[in-house]
Amino acid sequence: MITIIIASFFSAVCAALGLGGGTVLMLYFALLTDIPQQQAQGINLLLFLPVAALSLWFHTKNKLVAWKRILWVILCGLPGVLLGCWISNIMDVGWLRRAFGIFLLAMGVHELLGQKSPDKRTENESSRTEPGGSDDSSQNA
Amino acid sequence: MNETNPTTGKLKKCLPLAGGFFTGILNGLFGAGGGMVAVPFLRSGGLDEKESHASSVALLMALSLVSTALYLHRGSMTIGDALPYLPGALAGSAAGALLMPKISTKWLRRIFGLLMIYGGIRMVTG
Numbered sequence: 001m002i003t004i005i006i007a008s009f010f011s012a013v014c015a016a017l018g019l020g021g022g023t024v025l026m027l028y029f030a031l032l033t034d035i036p037q038q039q040a041q042g043i044n045l046l047l048f049l050p051v052a053a054l055s056l057w058f059h060t061k062n063k064l065v066a067w068k069r070i071l072w073v074i075l076c077g078l079p080g081v082l083l084g085c086w087i088s089n090i091m092d093v094g095w096l097r098r099a100f101g102i103f104l105l106a107m108g109v110h111e112l113l114g115q116k117s118p119d120k121r122t123e124n125e126s127s128r129t130e131p132g133g134s135d136d137s138s139q140n141a
Numbered sequence: 142m143n144e145t146n147p148t149t150g151k152l153k154k155c156l157p158l159a160g161g162f163f164t165g166i167l168n169g170l171f172g173a174g175g176g177m178v179a180v181p182f183l184r185s186g187g188l189d190e191k192e193s194h195a196s197s198v199a200l201l202m203a204l205s206l207v208s209t210a211l212y213l214h215r216g217s218m219t220i221g222d223a224l225p226y227l228p229g230a231l232a233g234s235a236a237g238a239l240l241m242p243k244i245s246t247k248w249l250r251r252i253f254g255l256l257m258i259y260g261g262i263r264m265v266t267g
Contacts, residue, residue: 004226005228005229006229007229008228008229008230008233009233011233012230012232012234013234013237013240014237014249015176015233015234015237016198016235016237017237017244017249019176019177019194019250022173023174023253023257025226026174026260030263030264031260031263038212038217039217039222040172041212042209042213042217043218043223043226044172044173045168045172045173045209046218047223047227048201048202048205049205050230050234051231052199052202052234054231054235055195055198055237056195056202057238058238059195059198062195062238064194064195064196065192065195065198065199066183066192067199069157069183069188070183070196072157072158072161073157073179073183074199074204075161076158076161077162077164077200077204078165078203078207079165080162080165080166081169081204081207082165082211083166083169084166084167084169084170084171085169085170086169087166088170088171088172089215096171097267098265099171100264101260101262101263101265102265103171103174104258104260104261104264105258105262105265107174107177107254108255108256108257108259109254109258110254111177111251112254112258113254
């Protein structure tokens with residue numbers, strides 16, 4: 001029980017920080033439990049909903065959510081969800097697990113090696129400012 | 142007026158939309174990992190780091206609603222399966238959101254990277 005609390009707490013902290021909290025919980029399921037891959041994915045998705053709702057409440061309060069922009073991104077994401085769910089349904093579970101492992105490896109390498117320093121990011125972004133392109137971000141930039 | 146390359150301007154608007162589609166695929170396929178992809182795409186659209194992280198939560202919540210409904214419909218899991226994880230998750234969510242405006246995530250990302258590489262190797266070979 002204590003591992004469940006630690007895993008869920010840590011994954012939610014990471015999710016709220018935009019660090020991929022779902023991945024942490026999936027790692028817990030994959031490495032420390034014998035829950036089947038598709039069930040683990042479903043639990044992870046279901047659990048994310050109240051966590052995200054709470055995080056969103058805080059983030060909206062802090063004026064960090066660019067709602068106008070994100071609406072279009074959400075609309076483009078919905079067909080992707082249908083496609084992803086369909087593939088996961090027809091895919092062999094062993095291969096689904098391996099595919100997730102490969103995805104994790106790629107993202108892990110990216111996290112370790114692919115990050116720019118915050119100073120460089122700021123310099124690059126300020127030099128790329130475009131008219132009408134910073135309506136939401138300018139409030140917090 | 143700022144000097145703007147029209148192609149760059151269009152790309153800057155389209156990249157987050159393409160990222161939304163790709164994030165949706167990952168969300169439905171793996172039930173996780175969308176945030177790591179969504180944040181860089183949102184940044185490419187001109188949002189700053191903290192806004193991108195916060196906005197990715199809004200995106201993932203909407204996509205996860207649809208994915209969850211589909212997973213429940215096909216019987217991959219039940220609501221009861223997730224309940225034991227709920228208290229820790231809610232407490233962690235509040236802690237993370239309160240910490241977000243105050244901390245740098247740089248060192249957390251490095252730990253994450255190592256954890257993901259280790260987990261990825263175990264999942265591919267296990």
